Amino acid sequence: MTSPTLHPDSGAPQHFPVVIVGAGPAGLTIGNILRAASVDCLVLEMETREFIERRPRAGVIEEWAVRGLEQRGLATNLLARAERHTECEFRFGGRRYRFGYAQLTGTHHWVYPQPLLVTDLVREYADVRGGAVRFEVRDVALHDLDTDHPSVTYTDPETGQQQVVRCDFVAGCDGGRGVTRTALPPERAHISRQDYGIGWLALLAEAPPSSDCVLFGMHPRGFAGHMPRSPEVTRYYLECPPGDAPENWPDDRVWTELQARLGVEDRPPLTQGRLIEKRVLDMHNYVIEPMVFGRLFLAGDAAHLTAPIAAKGMNLALNDAFLLGDALVAYLTKGDGTGLDGYSAACLGRVWDYQEFSMWLSEVYHGTSSGDPYRAGTTLARLRRLFGSPAAGMAFAEQYLGKNADY
Ligand SMILES: Cc1cc2nc3c(=O)[nH]c(=O)nc-3n(C[C@H](O)[C@H](O)[C@H](O)COP(=O)(O)OP(=O)(O)OC[C@H]3O[C@@H](n4cnc5c(N)ncnc54)[C@H](O)[C@@H]3O)c2cc1C
Structure with a gap:
């Protein structure tokens, strides 16, 4: 389903079926899946495009994740260049x-270094699939998430004006230091932490x-x-x-x-x-359960962090993105809400398995020096x-x- 959209600078409230907060591996993968199905979405990112294309982090990607990217037309460079x-x-x-x-x-x-993957994903999303994206936004805030008409506000970096975006769904993909998970009321989400x-x-x-x-x-x-x-x-x-x-x-x-x-x-x-x-x-480490509140769906490090002990974080972010992107497309194009209903439970099985493996491996790494x-x-x-x-x-x-x- 597509909906008429206004230019982000028009001043009037805009509408997008999906607003994605954060242009990391999770947010950009979801954006690409939506655009491949001709669903409109807006990505809001606090950094510049140059910054996200250079930020060094992960490098190890698991085979199933590469095949998931390939199935969605997102692995051409990776398959040609990755070791x-x-x-x-x-x-x-x-x-x-x-x-x-x-x-x-x-x-x-x-x-395949994360900056190369992010560069591929943002190019495909913005330059090939025509996805809308705003870089260097400030003051992102989420509103009315437990209604059918949520909205997102942000400060436009050029005008300094607050923009209002009405939407049907928000994908919270703004990583471990983002704002979207703070919108979950404490009584509706359980956070497990491990230091x-x-x-x-x-x-x-x-x-x-x-x-x-x-x-x-x-x-x-x-x-x-x-x-x-x-x-x-x-x-x-x-x-x-x-x-x-x-x-x-x-x-x-x-x-x-x-x-x-x-x-x-x-x-x-x-x-x-x-x-x-x-x-x-x-x-x-931390895990938020469930990864959903009303119309807000968390994905990637926004929902769960695994210290880079076992090189799992970006892989989990991609798994969430595949599940959430496909579920949003099913709902917005066919009215099928099964994927959205089962989203959190479908993600958390792999999340907890990887958390446990990271704990096990941590003891192998650090027991000798304890x-x-x-x-x-x-x-x-x-x-x-x-x-x-x-x-x-x-x-x-x-x-x-x-x-x-x-x-
Ligand atoms: C040193 C290091 C090595 C790692 N190695 C590996 C590895 O080998 N394999 C692996 O699988 N994982 C690894 N990881 C983990 C991996 O980098 C993360 O799990 C991955 O980046 C998560 O992707 P994401 O899209 O959820 O979040 P991010 O990549 O953090 O993306 C979130 C985006 O949201 C933006 N943002 C934040 N706040 C806001 C806001 N308020 N408004 C708008 N935008 C906002 C950020 O600028 C960012 O672009 C490593 C991490 C580190 C630190």
């Missing part, structure tokens, strides 16, 4: 242990990867991770105290720690390079089981790849 990863490597005690998950399962990971009590220094280095796969370093001084992003750029992580300041980590200290925590006897030192991102993430010999002992037991038991290896591989078809 396939078939193994990961655990490093501890100065030795390395390869885990070939593709050999076990027949499925691999894709590595790991640790920080990760997230780094991007202008340096080629030092291995052909992801490396997990378990070290008494803290976890370290190596994640290839492209032939020229590598993401690294270093466990650090929560709330630590990036200024406490001059480049020399970063490289000394990375070399120590990821060093093994039979491999040369890591290839170093200029550090182009350095920020501390306080590792925490200072608690009991946790260090159980961490090593988990690793021995992973490499010693084919059944345990298969279970890990399925969770790592998000392969369970029955969430």
Whole structure:
């Protein structure tokens, strides 16, 4: 169903069937699905287009998510340019242990930096499918969500005037620091939180990867991770105290720690390079249930956050977007509300599974450095089981790849 729309600057209230708050992977995927069905929508984004096309974050995308993008005509560049990863490597005690998950399962990971995916999605949405989008908006607020006629207001960046957009549905896709989830009345939504009590220094280095796969370093001084992003750029992580300041980590200290925590006897030192991102993430998770209030449907990090321990957040955002985009199209074009009715429950199965896997993997990463010999002992037991038991290896591989078809 399409509805007449007014130009965003016309001054009069506009109407769009769907307003999407946030132009991240979730919001842009929903927008593309709606536009492919000729449903009008408006994306409201607080940053500039240039900013969202460069913001570095995720890189690992699961096979089912790539196929979901492909089915919706959104994976052409990804399939042409992304790398396939078939193994990961655990490093501890100065030795390395390869885990070939593709050999076990027949499925691999894709590595495609999030800024490239967002660039593809915004180009397809705005330039190819003719979707409406407003960048640099301020003061987004949601109104009358529990009626059939909700609306969204925002401040226009050019005129400074408040704009009113009437709509049928709002998709809250504004990430972990957005405003849409604050519109849920506390008595109608339950928020579960979990704080790991640790920080990760997230780094991007202008340096080629030092291995052909992801490396997990378990070290008494803290976890370290190596994640290839492209032939020229590598993401690294270093466990650090929560709330630590990036200024406490001059480049020399970063490289000394990375070399120590990821060093093994039979491999040369890591290839170093200029550090182009350095920020501390306080590792925490949350889940909001249900992900719906009236005409507001939350998707992606707005609804649930998983610390980047298991590289799951963007994959979950894409899963929500596929379900919500398809459900909105079914309702707005055929009057079929089944998908919208079941949306929250359909998302939350995978969400909770990935939350549990992140908790499990966190203990593997951080038990050795916890200072608690009991946790260090159980961490090593988990690793021995992973490499010693084919059944345990298969279970890990399925969770790592998000392969369970029955969430
Ligand atoms: C260092 C790091 C590494 C990661 N690695 C991985 C990985 O390898 N694999 C993986 O699956 N996930 C990973 N993630 C998680 C992944 O980046 C997120 O889960 C993903 O970006 C969520 O997408 P989203 O669309 O829900 O939200 P976002 O990408 O956060 O998009 C939300 C958008 O809303 C906008 N916005 C916010 N507030 C407002 C407002 N008030 N008004 C209008 N617009 C607003 C924001 O500017 C943003 O553009 C990583 C995250 C980090 C931080």
